[in-house]
Amino acid sequence: MTAKERFLVLWRMLRPFSLTASLIPVLTGAILALTEGRFHGGRFAAFMVAAILIQGATNMFNEYFDYKRGLDTHEHVGIAGTIVRDGVRPQTVLTIAWLFAGTAVAIGLYISGTTSWWVFATGLVCIGVAYIYSAGPMPLAYTPFGELAAGFTMGPVIILLVYYTQAGALSLSALLVAQPIGLLIAAILMGNNIRDMEADRLGGRRTLAILLGRRSASILFATFFALTYLISIGLILAGVLSPWSLLVLVTAPSAYQVARLFFLHTDPPKLHPAVKGTAQLLARFGAVLVASMLVSVWW
Numbered sequence: 607m608t609a610k611e612r613f614l615v616l617w618r619m620l621r622p623f624s625l626t627a628s629l630i631p632v633l634t635g636a637i638l639a640l641t642e643g644r645f646h647g648g649r650f651a652a653f654m655v656a657a658i659l660i661q662g663a664t665n666m667f668n669e670y671f672d673y674k675r676g677l678d679t680h681e682h683v684g685i686a687g688t689i690v691r692d693g694v695r696p697q698t699v700l701t702i703a704w705l706f707a708g709t710a711v712a713i714g715l716y717i718s719g720t721t722s723w724w725v726f727a728t729g730l731v732c733i734g735v736a737y738i739y740s741a742g743p744m745p746l747a748y749t750p751f752g753e754l755a756a757g758f759t760m761g762p763v764i765i766l767l768v769y770y771t772q773a774g775a776l777s778l779s780a781l782l783v784a785q786p787i788g789l790l791i792a793a794i795l796m797g798n799n800i801r802d803m804e805a806d807r808l809g810g811r812r813t814l815a816i817l818l819g820r821r822s823a824s825i826l827f828a829t830f831f832a833l834t835y836l837i838s839i840g841l842i843l844a845g846v847l848s849p850w851s852l853l854v855l856v857t858a859p860s861a862y863q864v865a866r867l868f869f870l871h872t873d874p875p876k877l878h879p880a881v882k883g884t885a886q887l888l889a890r891f892g893a894v895l896v897a898s899m900l901v902s903v904w905w
Contacts, residue, residue, distance in 0.1 A: 619688045619699065621665045623885045627760050627791045628657040630892030634787055635768025637896045638780050641903050644773045649720065652713050653768050656729070659710040661760075664736040666703035668747070670696055671740040675809060707733055721771045728767060732759050750814040752799065753792040761788020779846050786834040786895075790888040793830040797884045800824060800868055801877040824868040831861040834891070847895075848902035857890045 636650045673689045673696055688694040710733065718726030735755055739746045746752050765784035770776055799806065799815040800823050807816055815823040838854050841847045864887060867880035 615688050615692050615694060616702075618692070619666055619669065619694075619702070620662045623882050624665060624794065625658060625661055626885050626889040626892070627756075627794060628661040628764075629654070630888055630896075631760055631764040631784070631787055631791075632657050632768050633896050634783065634892060635765040635780065636772055637899050638765075638777070638783060639769050639772030641899050642773060646772055649717055649771045650768075652717050653771060656710040656713040656717070657764065659706040659713070660733055660736055663703045663706035663710070663733075664739060666699050666706070667737055668740040670700045670703065671745065673699075707736070717771055721774070725767060725771060728763065732763060735759050747813070748811045750812065750817050753795045753814055756795045757788040757792030760791045761785070782841055782846050783895075786837050787888070787892060789830045789834045789837075790884070790891060793827055793834075794881065794884045794888065796823065796827045796830065797864075797868065797877075797881045800827060801874050801881055805874075820872065821869075824865075827868055828865040831865055831887075835861075838895075848898065850898040850901045850905075851895060853898050854891055854894050857887060857894060860887050860890065 632650070632654050636645065636653075639645060669689060689696055689699060711730070714726050714729040718724075718729070735746070739752065739755065746755050762781060762784040765787060766776060766780055769780040796815065799813040800820065803813075803815050803820060803823075806813055814826075818826060835855065835858060838847065838851060842849060842851050860883070864880050864883040867877060867883070871877050871880075
């Protein structure tokens, strides 16, 4: 395998379309602090790298343990496939995952050393959640609590941590602005679980999508989107966000198209674009939100 081929395998192992769930919360927390005149470039860059590493480790833990439990096959849609398709040894995937997590911990020491040690403790909890999402006797991925864990830790928790490391204090505004981001992150996982319902059921999982049934799960998925926009409008009316943030509504047609796919299709290959579309919606929504916050400072 050439160096380029090895890089592409590692890139697929990261599941790059899902990295928006790391990038957008970090950007949101940092820009919120910047709008208040507080910004530390070194801590921002460190947090960005650490978040990507934790997300990458989470994806690799998921691939390793799903493979060990027999859930990942050549036919399975939406997986990185580095083990079942590229022939990467399972132990290699697990080793890289721990290397990523360990590097994130080292970066966390720098961040907390220049801010507060409770930041480090909270970061360790987030890494623990990333691990037990796929590992252990009862992984979160096998329960109805996966969406809650992902949406909460990668949305409000990360945004508040980033904001604190920039501004030196917590903020109710940061907590409120984190809610739409957390909902979209939860929607990514919800969409993934709707797509994989049949395979997950055979694999012994009891995800929220399986408990609700396909139609009710699809309605809840669409509700996540609706709440994202309703909360955003509410924050604008309350003065937490500026009127410029109404620009996030330009992403609403994309949200409609993505949600519609879950009511039209049941086959995993036809639903995979909807899962990727949810991650892309998070990227677009987050980018517009961040841009609107910056514009509100300048105008």
